[in-house]
Each structure stands twice: as C-alpha cells, then as structure tokens.
Amino acid sequence: MTLIASPNLVETEELTTPFDIIVVGSGAAGLYAALCLPTHYRIGLITKDTLKTGASDWAQGGIAAAIAPDDSPVFHREDTLKAGAGLCDQNAVQFLVDNAGTTIESLVNMGVAFDRKGEQLAMTLEAAHSHARVLHAADTTGRAIIATLTEKVIQCPNITILPQAIALQLWIDPQQKSCQGLSVLYQGQINWIQAGAVILATGGGGQVYAQTTNPTVSTGDGVALAWRAGAIVRDLEFFQFHPTALTKPGAPHFLISEAVRGEGAHLVDEQGKRFAFDYDPRGELAPRDVVSRAIFDYLQTQQVGPNQAHVYLDLRPIETEQIRRRFPNIIRVCQKWGIDVFKEPIPVAPAAHYWMGGVKVDSNNATSIPGLYAIGETASTGVHGANRLASNSLLECLVFAAQLSNLKVTTPSPIANQSQLLIDNQEDWEAEMAQIQDIRRNLPILIWESAGISRQKAKLEAAIGRVNQWQEQLRAFTLSKPIVKLVPNQSVKFKQITAQFQLRCCSETLNLLDIGYLMLKSALFRTESRGGHYREDFPQPSQQWENHTLICGDRWHKGEIS
Ligand SMILES: Cc1cc2nc3c(=O)[nH]c(=O)nc-3n(C[C@H](O)[C@H](O)[C@H](O)COP(=O)(O)OP(=O)(O)OC[C@H]3O[C@@H](n4cnc5c(N)ncnc54)[C@H](O)[C@@H]3O)c2cc1C
Numbered sequence: 001m002t003l004i005a006s007p008n009l010v011e012t013e014e015l016t017t018p019f020d021i022i023v024v025g026s027g028a029a030g031l032y033a034a035l036c037l038p039t040h041y042r043i044g045l046i047t048k049d050t051l052k053t054g055a056s057d058w059a060q061g062g063i064a065a066a067i068a069p070d071d072s073p074v075f076h077r078e079d080t081l082k083a084g085a086g087l088c089d090q091n092a093v094q095f096l097v098d099n100a101g102t103t104i105e106s107l108v109n110m111g112v113a114f115d116r117k118g119e120q121l122a123m124t125l126e127a128a129h130s131h132a133r134v135l136h137a138a139d140t141t142g143r144a145i146i147a148t149l150t151e152k153v154i155q156c157p158n159i160t161i162l163p164q165a166i167a168l169q170l171w172i173d174p175q176q177k178s179c180q181g182l183s184v185l186y187q188g189q190i191n192w193i194q195a196g197a198v199i200l201a202t203g204g205g206g207q208v209y210a211q212t213t214n215p216t217v218s219t220g221d222g223v224a225l226a227w228r229a230g231a232i233v234r235d236l237e238f239f240q241f242h243p244t245a246l247t248k249p250g251a252p253h254f255l256i257s258e259a260v261r262g263e264g265a266h267l268v269d270e271q272g273k274r275f276a277f278d279y280d281p282r283g284e285l286a287p288r289d290v291v292s293r294a295i296f297d298y299l300q301t302q303q304v305g306p307n308q309a310h311v312y313l314d315l316r317p318i319e320t321e322q323i324r325r326r327f328p329n330i331i332r333v334c335q336k337w338g339i340d341v342f343k344e345p346i347p348v349a350p351a352a353h354y355w356m357g358g359v360k361v362d363s364n365n366a367t368s369i370p371g372l373y374a375i376g377e378t379a380s381t382g383v384h385g386a387n388r389l390a391s392n393s394l395l396e397c398l399v400f401a402a403q404l405s406n407l408k409v410t411t412p413s414p415i416a417n418q419s420q421l422l423i424d425n426q427e428d429w430e431a432e433m434a435q436i437q438d439i440r441r442n443l444p445i446l447i448w449e450s451a452g453i454s455r456q457k458a459k460l461e462a463a464i465g466r467v468n469q470w471q472e473q474l475r476a477f478t479l480s481k482p483i484v485k486l487v488p489n490q491s492v493k494f495k496q497i498t499a500q501f502q503l504r505c506c507s508e509t510l511n512l513l514d515i516g517y518l519m520l521k522s523a524l525f526r527t528e529s530r531g532g533h534y535r536e537d538f539p540q541p542s543q544q545w546e547n548h549t550l551i552c553g554d555r556w557h558k559g560e561i562s
Contacts, residue, residue: 015186016418018194019044019160020411022182023201024167024222027054028142029376029397030201031149034159036405043158044193046165046184048202048217048504051150055203055214055377056394059142060257060329061126062134063398064391065100068123071131073097080392083128083287084385085531086546087235089562092382095363096392099399104135107398112148113137126390127258128287134391139257139329142394162186164500167221168483168507170198170229170372179229179371180412183486185507188500190482190492192418196409197371200226200359201401204377205515207508209352210448213245213255219508220515222378226359227514228484232368232552234380234559235357236515237522238532240388241453243267243291245351247310251337253351256313256330258390261285263322266314268345269298275311289387289532292350296453299349312345350453354393356384356532357522360550364407365400368552371409375401380548382562386531415489423482424495429502432477439470440509447516451523456536460524467517474513479506522549525556 020041023030025048034045047053066076076097081088104121108114114135115122125132137144153159162184171181171192181194202222206214227233244261245253261267267276267284279294280286286294299309315323320342323331327341334341359367359374361381367374376397383396450463474480482492483506494503526549528542529535547558 015184015191015193016414018181018196018412018414020195020409021197021199021407022046022193022195023199024182025054025201025203025376025378026051026150026153027056027201027203027376027397028145028149028394029056029378029401030199031146031153032398033199033201033375033401033404034153035149035156036402037407038405039156039158041158041409042160044160044162044195045153046162046167048164048166048221050163051153051161052146053215053217055218056142056397057146058215058255059145059394060139060255061259062124062136062141062391063104063145063394064129064133064389065104065135065395066097066131066133067101067104067121068131068133071133073100075130076100076133079128079130080383080389081385083387083389085387085541087385087531087548087561089382091363091562096383096396096399099402100395103395103398103402107145107148110148110152112145114144124259124262126262127285128389139259139327145394166504166507167202167225169486170225171488172229172369177369179369181488182225185500185503188494188497190486190503192488192491194412194414196411197373197407199365199373199375199404200378201374201376202378204355205512206352206355208444208447208512208516208519209452210444211245211253211349211351213242213253213351213353219511220355221508221511222374223359223518224511224514226367226369226372226374227518227551229369229372230553231372232360232550233358233518234360234548234550235386235522236355236518236551237526237549238356238386239352239519240288240354240356240532241292241350242353243288243295243350244313244348246334246337247347247349248337248339254333255353256346256348257327258288260313260315260327260330263326264318266317267291267295268312268314270312287387288390289534292453293534295350310347310349313348314345315341316345352448352452354388356380356386356388363403365403373404373407375404386533418489418491421490421492422495423492423499426494426496426499426502429479432479433502433505436474436477436479436506436509439474440505440512443467443470443509443512443516447519451516451519454534454536455523457524460520464517464520464524467513467520471513471517474506474510477506479503480510483507483510518551521556522551525549
C-alpha cells in the first residue's frame with residue numbers, strides 16, 4: 001500500500017470545502033469511527049504521521065470479549081468494575097461488555113485473523129480477568145486489527161485522508177459555543193477546516209513521561225486542544241504504569257506483555273531472587289499497579305542511577321516452544337537489542353502505559369462542547385475508572401466508535417475568502433527552537449519524578465511551578481502564535497520547509513506542557529491513593545474520594561460516579 005497513490009488523499013486547495021465530519025487520529029478508534037459513520041457523509045481523516053502510526057498498532061496482548069461458553073458479560077463487568085477501584089460508571093461498563101461480542105464478530109467479518117484453537121477463536125487469561133477472554137493474533141494483535149481497518153478505510157470513497165496533518169486548534173463558534181472545525185498544519189501551511197462535527201481520536205499522552213511504552217505521537221493533543229477550547233476533562237491523575245518495559249540504554253521502552261508473566265516468566269533481581277513476593281502474595285501476577293510499585297520500591301533500595309535502574313524478567317521457566325509460538329515479536333525486538341530471551345533474562349522497569357482519564361464524554365461520545373466528540377484513549381467514557389482492566393482499551397475504542405453510526409450533523413456553509421498570511425521571517429525561530437527542544441527534553445523527566453508511580457505534595461507543587469514558567473515562556477514565542485492565536489478565516493503559509501517540523505515540535509510541546517500541568521494539579525487535588533494514582537502522603541483510598549475529578553478551565557471539582 002502506498003499512501004501517495006491512494007485516491008482519497010487531498011490537496012490543500014480542497015480544504016476550503018467544509019467536511020461533514022472530521023476525525024482526528026487513525027488508531028483503532030479513529031479508523032473504526034470513520035468506517036462506522038454514515039456513508040453519505042463526506043469525512044476527513046486527519047492523522048499526524050502515517051495512517052498506521054499509533055498505540056493501536058503496537059498493542060500486543062489482545063482484546064477482551066466474554067464470548068466463551070463458560071464466560072458471560074456479567075463476569076466481564078465485575079472484573080472491569082473491580083479493576084476500576086470504585087470509579088467506573090456502571091452504564092458505560094455495561095455498554096462495553098454487552099457490545100463486545102458483536103464488535104469481535106464485525107472484526108472477524110472484516111478479515112481480522114485472530115488466533116484459533118481448531119475452529120474456535122483462541123482465548124487467553126490475563127491478570128485480573130476471571131475467565132480466559134482475551135483474543136489475540138500472536139503478540140501483534142493491534143497490528144492485525146489496524147492493517148485490516150486501514151485497508152477498509154482506503155477503499156471508502158467518502159473518506160478523505162490527510163496524513164502528516166496535525167490538528168492544532170479547535171474552531172469554536174463564539175455565539176453558539178459549538179465546534180465547527182479546526183486548524184490544521186498540512187504541507188507547510190496552516191488552514192482552517194470547517195466541519196459539522198469534529199471527533200477527537202488522538203490517543204494517549206504517555207510522551208509526557210520520561211519512561212513510556214507509548215509511541216512518539218502520543219502527546220495528549222486531543223485532551224490539550226479540548227481543554228483549551230473549554231471542554232470538561234476528567235480523572236487526569238489516573239495513569240497506568242506497566243511493570244515490564246524493556247530498559248536498556250539506547251533502546252525504546254518496548255513493552256514486554258503481561259501475557260509473558262501469565263505464561264510463567266519470573267520477575268527477578270540481579271541475584272535471581274523473585275522479590276515481588278516480598279510485596280504481595282500474588283508475586284509477579286499481582287495487578288499492574290502493585291507490581292509496578294514493588295519494582296519502584298525495590299529499585300529505590302538499590303544504589304543505582306535512575307537510568308540504569310532495572311530488574312529482570314526471566315522467560316526461561318516457560319517451555320521454549322511456547323515462547324516461540326506466543327511471543328515471536330518480543331523475541332525479535334529483544335534480539336535486535338542484543339538479548340537472547342532463551343539464554344538470559346530481559347532487563348525491565350516500569351513505564352507509563354495507559355491514561356485512564358481524558359475528555360469527558362456521554363454515552364454518545366459527545367463532549368461538553370456541541371459538535372465536539374471524543375473516542376478511544378482520548379476520551380473519558382467512564383469505563384476504566386481509576387485503573388484499566390488489561391485488554392479493555394482496544395475494545396473501548398471500537399465499541400464506542402461504533403456508536404457514531406447514528407451521528408447526525410449539519411454541515412456549515414463555506415466561509416468565503418480565507419485571507420492568507422505569508423510568514424518569511426523564520427530566522428528568529430532557530431533560537432526559540434533550541435529552547436523548545438530543551439523544554440521537550442526536561443519536561444518528561446520532571447513529570448516522571450513528580451507525577452510518576454509515587455507522588456507527594458511538595459514535589460507536585462514544585463513541578464507545577466516549573467511547568468507554569470515553561471508554559472509562559474513558550475506562549476510568548478513567535479512560533480506558538482500561529483498555533484494558538486490564529487483567527488478562524490485566516491490561513492498561513494510559511495516560506496521555509498522547516499516550518500512543518502518546527503511547528504509540530506512547538507505544538508506538541510505546548511500540548512505536553514498543558515497535559516503535564518493538568519495531571520500534576522489533578523494529582524495534587526486528589527488526597528488519597530486509588531488505582532493508578534498513588535500518594536505517599538495519603539497512601540490509602542478514602543470514601544470521601546469516590547468521585548471523578550472534573551476540570552473546566554482552571555477549576556477543579558469533584559463529580560459524581562454514575
Ligand atoms: C505498547 C502498547 C501495548 C498495548 N497493548 C494493548 C493490548 O494488548 N490490548 C489493549 O486493549 N490495549 C493495549 N494497549 C493500549 C491501546 O493500544 C491503546 O489504548 C489504544 O490503541 C488507543 O487507541 P486510539 O485509537 O485511541 O489511539 P492511537 O492508536 O494511539 O491513535 C492515535 C492517533 O491520533 C493521531 N494523532 C495524535 N495527535 C494528533 C494530532 N494533533 N493531529 C492529527 N493526528 C493526531 C496519531 O498519529 C494516531 O494516528 C497498548 C498500548 C501500548 C502503547
């Protein structure tokens with residue numbers, strides 16, 4: 001497949017005609033939404049990189065669905081609620097588990113080749129699931145799903161794809177207070193694109209942490225854009241840390257799936273001791289947050305620098321053939337980084353993995369701004385509560401995206417004569433870029449140390465102060481003006497081709513600063529520990545905090561669980 005040859009790509013001139021619907025993001029949520037939306041609508045699919053770049057393509061373990069004869073949505077619901085530690089919205093969970101079966105059926109009909117046991121779909125057990133209900137395609141389940149969805153999207157004549165197009169700012173009508181489009185950086189220009197509805201499917205925000213399993217595109221853009229436009233965002237303090245990401249100098253924090261421990265791998269220290277049992281009787285099979293904290297605490301007791309800090313995951317207790325069959329991609333990636341999993345343990349440490357919070361939506365994916373919708377990891381549907389049950393996120397992306405098949409929109413009339421500004425004084429940007437890149441390097445370290453696995457008041461307050469300074473500094477730069485201050489109806493053309501890279505870097509850093517700020521303040525606001533949020537100074541859950549954390553502008557308050 002070559003994208004350039006695809007018939008549904010677009011030239012910048014065509015962007016002046018309003019779309020019925022714009023979908024931002026081409027992960028599982030964005031692609032499936034584009035396919036489920038009524039076909040009489042003209043849909044624009046905007047994506048920051050290539051169509052397949054995103055966390056969905058990297059998903060390994062699988063997708064949960066209670067479809068085995070001995071399983072039931074009732075059990076799936078119970079497991080999800082338990083993992084969510086009191087903060088799940090019951091109706092959202094019910095909707096998720098009830099619609100899992102039809103979603104899997106739809107994927108199989110589209111051609112997703114899940115592993116099979118004889119004629120039947122193969123299902124595995126993952127931590128905190130009471131039944132074996134995780135469907136998989138070896139250890140590259142996400143890739144199997146995304147490859148199929150991408151192929152289908154490319155064939156749809158009503159979907160226009162804009163790759164390497166970055167959503168910068170939402171267009172909110174000042175009278176109606178509704179969303180009627182957005183500004184997009186595409187082919188070295190910024191244009192406003194009108195639409196009857198905008199659907200944010202920009203994924204998570206793991207890049208705000210120095211150690212993350214997330215791809216580089218996961219910079220929390222959807223949450224930042226929605227928050228800046230005035231939408232209510234929710235539960236942003238809840239971040240899931242995966243206990244076992246590859247930790248080797250120069251290598252990415254590649255995820256070593258939970259399924260590896262499920263199959264019998266041991267988590268050990270330098271001396272081969274299975275230290276996880278010192279923290280929890282379930283050892284390495286305790287929930288993710290428990291194992292992550294055990295590793296974090298254990299490493300605190302060791303005299304090693306933060307970058308060398310790791311323990312080991314030893315796959316050798318698993319039968320060789322089983323490793324080969326179940327984890328071909330893990331074998332391959334480890335081999336690339338000089339680790340032979342059959343002969344030596346893998347160095348691992350916890351890394352930021354999944355953001356439970358997001359843009360608050362109702363059961364139809366509508367945000368608090370009319371015309372603006374959010375799906376996938378960007379959204380807070382209420383399904384995950386304070387902690388996500390493994391393999392529920394791909395399911396959430398698809399089940400909720402399918403809801404959009406009922407979406408009705410009114411397409412705005414085109415606004416005539418967009419005036420175009422030519423910017424040719426980009427020399428000033430070089431000095432600003434150096435500072436932006438400096439912030440981009442240092443922010444994730446600050447957030448990892450202050451809003452990581454273990455949090456406390458003094459560090460959170462100090463980090464908020466630092467982030468506020470960076471926010472002010474960056475907003476004063478000329479580079480950030482066309483990103484956050486451009487008036488609808490005005491487009492900008494840049495003389496030098498470096499603009500695309502510079503503006504993307506600036507826009508992502510602005511977004512990372514905003515989500516970093518929101519996470520820090522939310523973590524400070526919640527004076528208890530629950531799910532993916534752990535406060536050293538408030539180590540227990542509190543009944544007074546059985547609430548959502550709602551943010552609107554600069555106001556934080558508690559919201560009821562429904
Ligand atoms: C390594 C890894 C393994 C995982 N394994 C599993 C698993 O086994 N099972 C499971 O259920 N979940 C798993 N997860 C979680 C799951 O993959 C994600 O939660 C889910 O895929 C998110 O899908 P999404 O469509 O919301 O976002 P993504 O798939 O991340 O897609 C986001 C899209 O938005 C685009 N984008 C972002 N910002 C902009 C912008 N400003 N303008 C334009 N486009 C933009 C990106 O380019 C991308 O196309 C895993 C996650 C990771 C990182």
